[in-house]
Amino acid sequence: MAHKSVFDASAVKSEFEVAGINPNFIPIIWKHVLQNPNCMWDEIPSLPVAVYSLLRSKFKPSTSTLHSALDSIDQTTTKLLIKLKNGEFVEAVIMRYDTRLGKYNGKPRPGGLRSTLCISSQVGCKMGCNFCATGSMGFKSNLSSGEILEQLVHATRIASIRNVVFMGMGEPLNNYSAVVEAIRVMTAPPFQLSPKKITISTVGVIHAISKLHRDIPNLNLAVSLHAPVQEIRCQIMPAARAFPLERLMNALRDYQACRFISPCQQKIFIEYIMLDGVNDEEQHAHQLGKLLETFEVVVNLIPFNPIGSLSRYKTSDDQKVAIFQIILRGTYNIRTTVRKQMGQDISGACGQLVVNLPGKGLVVNLPGKGSSRSADHITDIEDLRI
Known part of the structure; x- marks a missing residue:
């Protein structure tokens, strides 16, 4: 055995x-x-x-091994290539932040140096988002709770990890039991991470969202929305057909209502990748604003990173992104940031993480998450909670 x-x-x-x-x-x-x-x-x-x-x-x-660790030139990002016991590979990314460099409402931010780990929950992904190379490789296997935690173990030997974001390879809520078990260990000795410093990102697995607030109180939820209407969501995220936008928003409304029973009243993070001519026009900003105006959310606009021959989309220009942000903020009073990419020189930015093995070429790609750029100079998802 x-x-x-x-x-x-x-x-x-x-x-x-x-x-x-x-x-x-x-x-x-x-x-x-x-x-x-x-x-x-x-x-x-x-x-x-x-x-x-x-x-x-x-x-x-440990049943996995750290195959390699690649640092970005500016030393802010380290990409870990981890070999599993079945011979498959996953990647995790360490992102280092100094919050003293940013400001919020014109005042210096609290805190200082800290590291966030972007972690994977599956090998491959069933969701098939066509702006992400991981979706093109299909689903291979779920990670066990131990394999999820071992990514944190490997990373802890390189940096002191304060935050964990489930934004790597896979849909975390499609591996619900293992992810929840791993998080429960992360929040207990000897790791002792606060649930408020752990974020699960999902495309919107409705039934699992409804369970999260009961199973892991105070956890951060990030929703990969990426479009303000169901038609566009289905175009760029085929899995959205199984999670209709109206039902998803109702689930988020219930989730947030349950959160408001407790004193923390955490916001839901909305991730929105900016695709030129697809979802980045002013009309889309107004549609998104109307969709979210009754929620307590932070919208994080993510500049699209081309992924080689797999890219069918172009990156929205800075002016479009700025106008989009102004509409959400000014017209709908929705807090909105723009994510700055980290680790581009090591293919570590959002949608660009590629596992290259000597002599084997492209093996996998997963969406790493970076910090954000905006008038607020948000640098880490932890700062979005302020």
Whole structure:
């Protein structure tokens, strides 16, 4: 039987329960693995004898390996190529920010240096968005909760990760159980990330959105809307046929209503990729404004990055993006930012992350997320919560 990742929480807890071992030892094991890469189980001190035997027979400290790490010239972005135990590859991206460089309402932002990890939840993707190369490769497999967490483990050995965004390869809500389990581990010892610093991005899997606020309170939700009307959404996002815009907006309204019961009242982030002549005209801005004017949202406009021969779209020019932003802000009073891309020199910007293996050429592409540019100079999704 193949050994599982020790970060597959449900498997570890189940085996401990069967063996009659106190599950309180599990975070101790995780902490040791974090601090001691490639450790041997016998090196972990002060565990019951039965734990060592169980770990040796059932689990590995890591089932994936860090194949390579590529830094951008400005050192703000590191792209990780991670090989899974089945031989497939996924990518994760570390993005470094200094919020002191930006301002909000004319005042310096709080905080300082921090790192955000863009993480993958699947190999490939079923959604088929035709502005993203990942969609063209189809769906290969779901990641286990351990494989999701191992991306954080690999990244933690390179940078101190404060925020996690599920904006890498795959649709997180199509791998709901593993993603939720991974997040529950991320928010517990030894990782101890705040749910408010974790963001799930989805194209709009309606039934799963309805469960999120119950399963993981205070989590950030980002919706890849990308168009203000159903016809355009279906044109650029074939999966939108299964998630009609009216039903999606009703689900978001219910989601936000549940959030408003608690004092945090978090906004929903709306991601909107700007495609020249497709969804970037003034009429589209007004349609989007009317669609969202009753919601508490932040709209993040994302300049499109061409993806080689797969590109059927062009990037909206800066003037169009600026006018779009002005309409949303000025006419509809919707907070709107424009994302600045990070890591373009290492194919690490949105829609450009490409796994290239020596002698094999293009293997996969996934949409990395960067910071944002605007009059607000928003630099990280954490800042959008202010």
